[in-house]
Amino acid sequence: MKIGILSRNRRLYSTRRLIEAAEERGHEVRVLDVLRCYMNITSHRPSMHYRGENLEPLDAVIPRIGASVTFYGTAVLRQFEMMGVYPLNESVAISRSRDKLRSLQLLSRKGIGLPVTGFASKPDDIQDLIKMVGGAPLVIKLLEGTQGIGVVLAETRKAAESVIESFLGLKASVLVQEYIKEAGGADIRCLVVDGKVVASMKRQAKDGEFRSNIHRGGTASLIKITPEERSTAVRAAKTMGLNVCGVDILRSAHGPLVMEVNSSPGLEGIEQATGKDVAGLIITFMEKNAKAGKTRTRGRG
Numbered sequence: 090m091k092i093g094i095l096s097r098n099r100r101l102y103s104t105r106r107l108i109e110a111a112e113e114r115g116h117e118v119r120v121l122d123v124l125r126c127y128m129n130i131t132s133h134r135p136s137m138h139y140r141g142e143n144l145e146p147l148d149a150v151i152p153r154i155g156a157s158v159t160f161y162g163t164a165v166l167r168q169f170e171m172m173g174v175y176p177l178n179e180s181v182a183i184s185r186s187r188d189k190l191r192s193l194q195l196l197s198r199k200g201i202g203l204p205v206t207g208f209a210s211k212p213d214d215i216q217d218l219i220k221m222v223g224g225a226p227l228v229i230k231l232l233e234g235t236q237g238i239g240v241v242l243a244e245t246r247k248a249a250e251s252v253i254e255s256f257l258g259l260k261a262s263v264l265v266q267e268y269i270k271e272a273g274g275a276d277i278r279c280l281v282v283d284g285k286v287v288a289s290m291k292r293q294a295k296d297g298e299f300r301s302n303i304h305r306g307g308t309a310s311l312i313k314i315t316p317e318e319r320s321t322a323v324r325a326a327k328t329m330g331l332n333v334c335g336v337d338i339l340r341s342a343h344g345p346l347v348m349e350v351n352s353s354p355g356l357e358g359i360e361q362a363t364g365k366d367v368a369g370l371i372i373t374f375m376e377k378n379a380k381a382g383k384t385r386t387r388g389r390g
């Protein structure tokens with residue numbers, strides 16, 4: 090197969106591993122920087138250009154689109170879908186998962202366990218918003234945050250009030266969430282490929298920190314997940330419509346709660362913590378599924 094990897098940097102661990110895994114299996118790989126792709130969207134013959142050349146047809150693309158380029162990145166991916174190129178994850182599913190609020194609403198509709206969550210843009214009554222999600226301690230999140238930036242723990246009602254007020258003062262919408270204290274600064278990342286959890290790891294926040302993000306100093310280790318956690322991760326992936334994703338779960342006193350679903354999960358932490366060849370499993374999935382025009386949406390939606 091001819092596989093395109095949409096990635097801004099071929100030296101990133103995940104990109105390197107995907108190239109390696111694809112080449113090992115005899116595929117031809119081309120890394121494309123999404124921001125450098127430009128396209129002709131005239132009727133009937135959608136095409137994609139790259140550095141002055143009209144790209145010859147690819148069989149499949151693997152989007153590794155960073156949060157900061159979601160808008161343009163998903164437009165490029167949609168163009169590939171219109172051209173009949175099979176995407177590892179579809180553009181609509183990626184857009185869906187990048188919107189924290191939309192994701193939580195979709196997951197809640199399917200009855201998947203979630204922390205009690207409120208969302209507000211211009212509430213007249215912040216006290217009521219806080220009461221609605223069970224009072225302090227509370228986690229307050231900016232909608233567009235990643236890597237733990239924009240996630241704050243407010244231990245008291247007063248602290249919660251002032252953090253919410255200052256976020257709203259900056260014209261940002263906020264997500265207010267019940268603090269799952271019993272998770273002890275840890276969460277579980279389940280890597281789902283084709284409806285199965287193929288690897289899972291525990292991420293533990295460093296001392297004095299509640300955010301387990303590796304970028305915030307968290308550490309990864311191997312973990313055995315329960316059947317309930319496994320089925321929660323699989324259902325979350327299916328709800329989002331993602332073939333490959335990382336589902337982040339908090340272990341709460343009342344069962345597994347999904348925190349977020351990541352459509353471009355990093356491979357470094359999970360491959361190192363588990364010793365699994367996740368990149369290989371992703372390429373194998375592509376081999377089984379990539380047929381021309383076999384996207385569900387063909388760029389619609």
Ligand code: ADP
Nearest residue numbers: 204228234235236237238266267268269300301
């Ligand atoms: P980001 O998208 O920036 O990674 P997350 O929503 O994943 O934001 O939050 C970052 C980290 O903060 C999580 O990995 C988790 O360790 C911790 N965290 C987030 N929400 C909660 C919560 N409701 N209760 C306990 N810990 C939480």
Ligand code: MG
Nearest residue numbers: 236237337349
């Ligand atoms: Mg996160």
